[in-house]
Amino acid sequence: MDAAERKEILSRYLDHSRRFDEVAARRGRRGPESTGDVVPFRAPSRRLEQEPTARETQVLQLISEGLVNREIGEALFLSEETGKSNVRHLLAKLQARSRGHAVAIGFRRSLIK
Numbered sequence: 489m490d491a492a493e494r495k496e497i498l499s500r501y502l503d504h505s506r507r508f509d510e511v512a513a514r515r516g517r518r519g520p521e522s523t524g525d526v527v528p529f530r531a532p533s534r535r536l537e538q539e540p541t542a543r544e545t546q547v548l549q550l551i552s553e554g555l556v557n558r559e560i561g562e563a564l565f566l567s568e569e570t571g572k573s574n575v576r577h578l579l580a581k582l583q584a585r586s587r588g589h590a591v592a593i594g595f596r597r598s599l600i601k
Contacts, residue, residue: 540599544578549600551575552591 540548543564550560561571575587584590594600 538581540578540581544574544581545594545599547571547574547578548590548594551578551587552594552600 546564547560550563555563557572557575558568560566560575561568564571564574566574578584579587579590582590582593584593591600
């Protein structure tokens with residue numbers, strides 16, 4: 489996670505906290521029976537990275553060793569299509585543009601050695 493992503497998360501947190509405090513203050517003035525105010529949910533502007541599963545971490549390690557889908561499937565006792573599917577899910581979860589980008593993310597996040 490880079491500085492811009494951390495700044496975006498902090499900004500959303502502070503905005504949410506401010507809105508929460510405003511609603512709490514209004515409720516406090518009107519009494520505890522007042523429950524009509526609802527803070528609207530704002531979806532994040534972009535999907536945040538997710539942590540890969542243990543299997544996806546294994547796949548990432550094999551990608552970093554230069555294996556292709558067929559070899560990944562063989563190493564994990566899976567079909568080539570299942571190995572390919574695991575690679576696709578891993579790339580999506582890490583928001584990686586390529587296998588090389590996924591490996592770079594894996595090293596940066598200490599997912600692989």
